Amino acid sequence: MGGNLETMEFGEARSALAWWLEAGVDTAVQDAPRNWLAPAKPAPAVAPSPEPVSNLAEPTSETLAELQQWLSSSVQLPLASATARRILPHGPxxxxxxxxxxxxxLEDFTSGQPIGGVAWALALRMLAAIGLSGEQAYSASLSCFHSPGTRMTEAERKACADIARRHIALVKPQRLxxxxxxxxxxxxxxxLVQARGxxxxxxxxxxxxxxxxxHLVNRPLDKALAWRDLLLLMEDES
Structure with a gap:
């Protein structure tokens, strides 16, 4: 499943082409050939993440499986409450x-995954456009809870960021x-307006x-901008 256009099944190829058309792609060539699935170069060594600024949650998991188990059971997570509904990450x-x-x-909770409903259907088309299937992507939320009417405090947001950094370090994705x-x-x-590009x-x-x-479901004109972001994500690192 997934891969280059030569090995894509008909449904995947049609989905990718539909995304390209909606994103305003009007040519099938670039200045140089692109290997969409070329592995990213090994990540350079980085300094350890700073100590969490909040004591709301401090995962100490050594493996991804341990972290996933902690996410599914810990009552120390930000926004954890009797009314919060837990949605867990998935992927390799x-x-x-x-x-x-x-x-x-709510639509994510209904689907039981970090991105659900029509948004996930569009996400699959975006992935297909860069030669990937949904099964090849690891999907997670900044917080794994759906808690109606609840907004994150700054302390909760920082705690969620600490958990997310630990999550990324254990997943070891090629790109984020x-x-x-x-x-x-x-x-x-x-x-986002500052971070894009x-x-x-x-x-x-x-x-x-x-x-x-x-957002793209509601603002389809922004799909062209999202396509540029995907191209930037998949560029070979120099």
Missing amino acids: EQAPVMLLSDSPA LLLGDGPCAAMLDKR HVHKIEGVRTVATFHPR
């Missing part, structure tokens, strides 16, 4: 790309895509920010 370790989205919305304002604010201390490094991983697919 060392994924070609990790998607980090904002706190789940931040979806929406929430992850940009928590992970980069910037709004630049390559960032989080836990040594090449990182690009773009719109959440839910």
Whole structure:
């Protein structure tokens, strides 16, 4: 599944072409050939993440499986409460790309995954456009809770960022895509409008920010901008 256009199944190829057309792609060539699935170069050594500024949660998991178990059971998580609904991440370790989205919305909870409903359908088309299937991506939320009417405090946001950094370090993705304002604010201390168009490094991983697919469903004209972000994400590192 996934891969280059020569090995794509008909449905995947049609989905990719539909995304390209909506994003305004009008030519099938670039200045140089692009290997969409070329592995990213090994991440440079980075200094350990700073100590959490909040004592709301401090995961000490040594493996991804341990962290996932902690996420599924810990009552120390930010926003954990009797009314909060838990939505867990999914995907393979060392994924070609990790998607980090904002706190789940109702449609995500209904689908039982970090990005759900029509937003996930669009996310699949975006992934297909860069030669990847949904199964090849690791998908997670800044917070794994859906808590209606609840907004993150600054302390909760910082605690969630600490958890997300630990998550990224254990997943070891080749690339990271931040979806929406929430992850940009928590992970980069910037709004999406400031973060877009630049390559960032989080836990040594090449990182690009773009719109959440839910935004693109409501604002389809921004798909062309999102396509530029995907191209930037998949560029070979020099």
